[in-house]
Amino acid sequence: MNTFLATVQSALRSGCAKRENTEQKQRIGASFTRRQESVPGLLAEQELAAGQLPFLKFDHVRAGYGLGDVLNELSFELSAGKILGVVGPNGSGKTTMLNVLAGTLRPDAGQVYMAGLDITRLSVEERARLGIGRTFQIPRPFPKMTVYENVLTARVFAAGLPEREAEGSVLDLLKITGLFEKRNCLARSLPLLDRKRLEIARASAGNPKLLLLDEVAAGLTGLEVRQLIDLIFHLKSESITVVWIEHVLDVMSYAVDLLMCMADGRNVVYGKPGEVLHSSIVEELYLGRRMEEDHAQA
Numbered sequence: 273m274n275t276f277l278a279t280v281q282s283a284l285r286s287g288c289a290k291r292e293n294t295e296q297k298q299r300i301g302a303s304f305t306r307r308q309e310s311v312p313g314l315l316a317e318q319e320l321a322a323g324q325l326p327f328l329k330f331d332h333v334r335a336g337y338g339l340g341d342v343l344n345e346l347s348f349e350l351s352a353g354k355i356l357g358v359v360g361p362n363g364s365g366k367t368t369m370l371n372v373l374a375g376t377l378r379p380d381a382g383q384v385y386m387a388g389l390d391i392t393r394l395s396v397e398e399r400a401r402l403g404i405g406r407t408f409q410i411p412r413p414f415p416k417m418t419v420y421e422n423v424l425t426a427r428v429f430a431a432g433l434p435e436r437e438a439e440g441s442v443l444d445l446l447k448i449t450g451l452f453e454k455r456n457c458l459a460r461s462l463p464l465l466d467r468k469r470l471e472i473a474r475a476s477a478g479n480p481k482l483l484l485l486d487e488v489a490a491g492l493t494g495l496e497v498r499q500l501i502d503l504i505f506h507l508k509s510e511s512i513t514v515v516w517i518e519h520v521l522d523v524m525s526y527a528v529d530l531l532m533c534m535a536d537g538r539n540v541v542y543g544k545p546g547e548v549l550h551s552s553i554v555e556e557l558y559l560g561r562r563m564e565e566d567h568a569q570a
């Protein structure tokens with residue numbers, strides 16, 4: 273067995289992909305293989321296309337880490353093919369909302385629906401197979417693998433493809449994400465922009481229908497942010513729905529279709545970016561925070 277295959281198998285064994293062959297998983301997996309270009313479980317694709325059914329729905333979701341609720345009756349809806357930006361002060365529950373969506377955190381109450389399917393109790397693996405791909409606030413590549421191996425691993429895991437079948441599409445994805453020239457570099461040697469690109473490439477490796485981005489622009493220069501937005505727009509043109517957390521408010525003002533501001537685990541303002549960013553609540557939350565920081569530095 274070659275080293276790469278052994279590494280992949282060990283990574284899959286070590287918890288990122290515990291395979292429990294329940295009846296439901298087999299059903300979802302089989303359905304995914306048959307209909308990779310459409311989301312399995314969708315019973316209402318026409319309603320989705322017509323915007324009558326939300327692609328994503330949080331319905332009074334409560335969730336936390338054992339010390340009280342972080343998400344506090346969070347509710348919102350998003351239509352297919354849109355980019356939803358999510359802003360809010362540190363600790364307001366943005367990443368926790370993404371954890372609930374990706375399946376790493378089970379809600380204590382409420383429901384999450386994707387394309388009409390109740391995904392509240394599905395595992396991370398099942399959601400990956402349904403077409404949910406995510407980036408992490410702190411990039412999580414396998415540092416000792418090359419760029420190519422990292423994306424191939426993600427593709428094998430998320431799309432459930434044999435390694436050989438995955439290879440061609442991985443090279444295509446590396447071209448789209450601007451990483452082709454660096455495909456043989458170790459992930460740990462990449463500069464920040466390329467680490468962010470790799471994070472997006474890994475999240476996109478399973479042909480996601482829903483792409484979850486957690487502060488991918490953080491720490492980048494203005495020019496680098498532009499390059500990243502171009503990439504996200506390119507992915508979005510392939511009719512992917514995106515939920516994108518970002519603190520850089522001016523990015524949110526032109527890069528997203530809709531914007532939600534969270535505070536204390538709730539959706540406090542939701543609407544068009546210009547309206548949300550100029551709402552008194554958002555100004556108070558962000559200006560208030562800046563004034564506190566100015567005081568702390570003085």
Ligand SMILES: Nc1ncnc2c1ncn2[C@@H]1O[C@H](COP(=O)(O)OP(=O)(O)OP(=O)(O)O)[C@@H](O)[C@H]1O
Pocket residue numbers: 337342360361362363364365366367368369409
């Ligand atoms: N794994 C965890 N275990 C316990 N508490 C956590 C965990 N992750 C987050 N929290 C707590 O949950 C609350 C919300 O955190 P979360 O990471 O969702 O906020 P955020 O809005 O993403 O913040 P930031 O803008 O700083 O990334 C915080 O009080 C945080 O300390």
Ligand SMILES: [Mg+2]
Pocket residue numbers: 366367368409
């Ligand atoms: Mg966060």
